[in-house]
Amino acid sequence: MTTTSLPRPARPRRRGAGLPITRRLAPYVFVAPFVALFLAFGIYPMLFTLRLSFTNWHGAGSAEWVGWDNYTYLLTSPAFWNSLANSAVLWLLIIPVQLVIALAAAILLDNAKLRMRGFYRTAFIVPFVTPLVAVAQIWVVLFDQNYGAVNAVLGALGLPDIAWLTSSEWAKPTLALLFIWKTTGFIVVILLSGLQSIDSTVYEAAELDGAGRLRRIWSITVPLIRRTLMFAIVLQTLAVFQMFAEPFVVTQGGPYSSTTTAGLYLYNHITRGDLGTGAANSFLLVILVMALSLGMVRLLRAKD
């Protein structure tokens, strides 16, 4: 009986083995600047904030370790939940309306036959690049209850005055309107990029099959730019839950904290020097926003 021994498979050569050390170090050297900056300005501040969230530090002096106190304070604080509820209501007021408007505008602007297309595109993006403080002042004048142009129009139509910025019921819709007006142009640009990736023959085929305009939008456009739509929704969700500047300059969170968004509530802790609570608040907000974003990404993948 003879035994035959199979040749041992050659050990795979390790990548880079045998290369001089300078060559092996090269990739690390190339990524080092980014990694160093990311660690210093990304990871380190985050860890610092995490540590801060367990202290009562007010910006000077010694910091006392307070354990979960800041988190329990926030989670049992009606004001914290109110800020989240305000952001959630604003999300509901903003996102569906904005998507419909942005989609309609993008479809219109995507039409090659549209005259003055460049003008309309510019008109949509102008609010996005206009300084918010200037817009806020215009908003305050337009929506003044007694002498604003909006109520003047309502009055001419025989409708009653509305306390747009001074009543809890109307302040959020007014703020939502500002946000929609200001940022829809940006969403239009995003959706336009999605629309332009659709092959025009798909529409031609559908038209030959007798599909009408709305049918083509619903059955072709929306499914084919679903990923772009989801991207826009995720972006705007992040923007709404971090919304700060709009309520800060228009309503200062009022009346009666009805427009104190999650972002503004967090800011208030920081400016009052309550850095520990502010840090805890920011972590709770990060967790919430991450959960929302992941949920939407999963939803998108499930549909794929």
Added chain:
Amino acid sequence: MHQRITRVAALGGLAALTLSLTACGPTIGDSDSTADPSKLQAPTEASPSGEITIWDREGDLFEVFDEAIAAFNEKYPDIVVHHEAVDIAAKLQNTLITGSDVPDGVFLDDQLVAGYADHLWDLSDVLAPYADDIAPQKLDVNSQDGGIYGVPFDLDPGLLFYNETALESAGIDAESIETYDDLLEAARAYKEAVPDAGPIHLEQSPFLGQLQLEMYASQLGTAITDADGELRLDSPEYEQILTFLDTVSTEGLGTRAEYLSPTDIETLDAGKQVFYPWALWFDFAPQQLLEDTSGDWRAMPLPAWTDGGARSGAMGGSSFIIPKDGENSELAWLFYEFLMFDEAGYSAVWGPNSVYPEGLNTSIPSYAPAADPSTPLFQPVDAFGGQDLWAIATEAGAEIPGGVPTPSWWAGAVDYLGNNIQLMLDGSLTPEEVIDNSTADIQANLIDRQ
């Protein structure tokens, strides 16, 4: 093996680099906490020299201070002032915490000074020669644990602004108003003559409403906290003030609007709002914003809460702080000492300049020799019919009772006290409920968390 060594070396290098970069970050609970709160001393050199960086808010006051630098340099030619317009609210806190690029001096609202005291020089020693002549209220609001942390800038006495022409046409003599009861009576009489009027201003901004409440309280010699930081909203004084505001609201004697919002301006110009109890800085409105009634307005001291009581209280105000981490704090003190306590300095600030050709009339100095009623720094104001606002404001300012340090959480109280005042004006809360609810919320959410 070599590869592992390479990785370890690379990671080690990164860690070292990261550590060196993060060394720039703030330190929680560093050695400053145990250091003695040292007091700033004035420089002793005959001709001090160096450079200072001064932060001011963007706007008219920046321009005024900018012009005053020339006068400062006449006295101190070797001190270079780098004057920067900065969004102080956004930048100061981070700058003080990190300790990098800290300015030598900063213009700051009085109610914010106490919150930064740990980062600031105690100015007790340098202010000592002037302390007896500084309005007590201004020294008090800048004090914390026995130290003084701001060089007092302006005094903002509360005055009663009134539309003399409108009142005269309704047969009301405003000069006869001496108490708040008199004011209510005058408002009722005006309302009878002009039924769609809301004669007395009721502030709708929670922040400014709380600031105005504190003006009334200052007039009564009280404030939101006592000298030990204990809340004292639950007091007869606050009950009296809130009851007055509630009466104005429930009897329809007020116009509720945010300070100088479109509604406010329109009703002022239409003669529907004729009494405006506010700080001196309201005088800006008849000068710049009111078109139809400019020239009709006058000012007088606030009514007293009781016969013979103080006729003014402080509303707002600002000071100059000197951070410990500034490079040339002593020179910054010389700058502020010149502006506030040297005749050439305060004349440059309040006297005629290119920004205010007739002088800066939206505030008065808090330093008594500068605020002499008989030596005006700004001229009579046309929008007030040539009235001598200087004399009225300085005399009213002299009546402001002393105060207490403004608590560092004051602005945070707006979410409770400021909002509750508005709820009372809505008719949803009584004055007693405002006091009870605000006391409980401020204690739990602000004081207990300090």
